[in-house]
Amino acid sequence: MSCRNIKKRLSAYQDRELSSDEQARIKSHLQGCPECSALYADFQHTWEMLGEVPEIDPAQTFYLELRKKIAGFNDRHFISRLRQVFQFLPAPLTTATLVLAGLVIGTYAGNFFFQESLISHQGLQPRFSRLDVSLASIRTFDPIPPGTLAHGYVRMASYKGSAH
Amino acid sequence: MNDFLEETSSSENLMARSGRGDTHSFEILVRRHQRSVLNFIYRFTGDRIEAEDLAQEVFLKVWHSAPAYKPTAKFTTWIYRIAANLCINKQRSDRIRRLFTVPPSRKEEEDLENELSADHATKSPSPEDLLLVAERKRQILNAIQQLPANQRVALVLKRYEGLSYKEIAKIIGCSVSAVDSLMVRAKRNLHGKLVSQEKKSQVFPR
C-alpha cells in the first residue's frame, strides 16, 4: 500500500474501524515509515488532548426537574388548548357565550330546586309537571324584586321623575 | 413491577412502558441515559449550563414521543439523534440571535473567568496549575466548537461515547464511509486548531 492510501486510512485505523488484516498491514507500515508515523503521532496527540475535557456529572435533581417540566408542560398545554378553542371567537362573543351558558345552567338549576321544594311541600304526588313549574317561574319572574338595591334605585328614579 | 426486573429490562422495553404512562420506568430510563446525553451535549456546546437545559429538553421529547415510539432502531441511536438535532437547531438559533446582540467572545471570557475563580475557590494547592488546566480545557472545548456541526457530532460520539462508525452513521443519517471522511476532516481540523493555539499561547508544551 502506498503512503497516500495509508494516510487516508489512518483515522479509521486509529478508531479500530478496519478489518484485522488492514489494521495489521497499516501497523507494520507505520513501523517503517517516518512520514506516516509522524502524521499518526499528530492524530494520537490530538486524541489525547481531547481526553483532557473531563466528564461532568448530571445534577442530583435532574430527574425531579424534568418531572416538574413535564407537569408544567401539561398545564401550559391545557391552557393553550382552551385558547385554541376560543381563538376563533372575538372577545365580546366569547363573553356573551359564557354569560348565556351561565344563564341557561342557572335557570335549569333554579327550576330543579324550585320544583323539588314544591314536591316536598305537597307530598309525594307532584301537582305540577316540570314544564308547568318552568312556565310559572317565567311568568312570575320579576326583573326587579322588591327589597333589592335595584328596586330602591328604581323607586328613587321614578320619584325624581314625578317631581318634575 | 419488580425493581430488579425494571433495572435489567432493555431501554426499548422501558420506553414502551413509559409510553403507557409508567413514570417509574421512565425514571429508570432517564437515570440510565442522563449522563451520556448530558456529556454528549456538553462536549458539543462547550457550555455546562446550556448542556443541562438541552439534556432536559431531550428527555422531555423522549417522554412526549414515548406513546408513539416504535423500536425500529436501538434506543441509544434514537436518543442521540434527538440530542444531535436539538444541539444543531440551538446553534442555528443562537447564531441568528447573536447577529442582533453582543459579540460572543465576551460571554466566553466571562465563562473562563467564572471557571477560574471557581477553581480558585476550592483552594487547591497550586492556583497556577489549575489556571493552566482550566485554560487548556477551555481551549480544547473551543477548538471542538469551531468544527462544523456534523464533524463535531461524529467526533464527540466517537471520542467520548465510543460509538462505532456504523452507529454514528445511523445517528447522523449518512453512510459509514461518510462518517469516515467526517472523522478524517474533524481530526485534521482539530489538530490544526490546537497546534495554532499552542503556538499562540504557549499553553501546550509538547
Ligand SMILES: [Zn+2]
Ligand atoms: Zn508511509
